[in-house]
Amino acid sequence: MDWRDTGILLTVRRHGEAAAIIDVFTESHGRHAGVVPGGAGRRLSPLLQPGAQLDVSWRARLEDHIGTYTVEPQRSRAAAALSGRLALAGLNAVTALLAFTLPEREVHPALYARTEPLLDLLGNDDLWPLAYLRWELALLEELGFGLDLTACAVTGATEGLAYVSPRTGRAVSRAGAGDWADRLLPLPPILRGEGDAGDAEIAEAFRTTGHFLEHRVAPALGNKPLPEARARFVDLFSRRSARS
Template sequence: MNWSDEGFLLSKNRYNENSLIVEIFTKEKGKVSGIIFGGTSKKIKNYLQIGNKLHVNYNSKNENRIGYFKVEILNAYSPMYFDDRQKLSCLTSAMNLIKILTADAQSNEKVFFIIQNFFLILQDKNWLKKYIFWELELLKILGYDLELENLVEKDTENNETVYYVSSLNEKKYVPNFLIEKDKEVQDIKILLKGLKLVNDYLDKTILKPNNINFPNNRLLFLNTLR
């Protein structure tokens, strides 16, 4: 089985002294694992960074055996953020989210294009707010729509509009910017509350039911924001 495509590097692990096993989310084939022989060599290891966009040629003797990639760099996104701890950590966390939430060898062009859009978001001055909406859109594409607009109730407290979700045990407040999407947010604490809301939903609705541990690199990303 042979094919060519383009995709984003999601993960890499050493296979032996000279090679790597990688996962790449491709435009036509979805998430695919394969070996890159010589992946640790000076010639190509520098552009095998998480998030980089690659042209790939895939070769496999049969569908039941892992194949191998020959790769060429298309866009070196990661090095742009080597000096930006927050954005680099966000990139690593986002690619890991794609890795753990997508099935192998299932084509999904919407996921491919939302990854591409991720790198446009990192260039925006309001990147963190836009990233939170990026995550919500990703979850929606994968069938986990939070549907906040349909869940929240609206009230006025101390002459300010508040949104919340009620349950038998608690009243959980929702940051206003998640409902009023054009609302500007400067306070990092409010943005962190938005991320925490997504965290809770991700953990309770997706990760725990599927026996997936909460990603450590996501925790590291959150720590860079505090």
């Protein structure tokens, strides 16, 4: 069994004295692990950094074996990731969430198509937070937990939408919320793709997407805790928004 693909390096761990096991989110084969002979060595280890874009060739005797990778770096994102704390935290959040949520070897071409350009924005701190928010919405959709923000779940109205039901992920209008408003999640306009969002509005939107990642996605994956990398990124960004 063998194939060749392009992908984003998610995780690296040492295997034996000189090899490494890498987890790559590939365009046509999903999240896929494999052994890189010499991957922990002096030549390859600097190139095998999370977020790197790789050309990978995978080979195994049987399809269900872990197999081995031959890797050719296409581009590194290390310089962009190290350009600032927000960029590094953002990269860590993306790679951690992909490694956490995606079943191994399950193909997600639409999500891949959104992830590669998102990572190419690393270092652009003005554009990154909104792009990342839209990526989280796409991730929820891909996992079967997409939000329905088109009309009020209570009244059917399409105007005055201000909340999201934490149970159903559907929009709720101010009129429909009534006495339950304080139990609902915020629905800032940017979640519906409306207007130019400031940092404070994006930070508010992260509260809503974070709820569904933590209380819907994580339980569906066996109640494993959501990766801390996501919370670190949101906290860092929220502190920036509070200063602005």
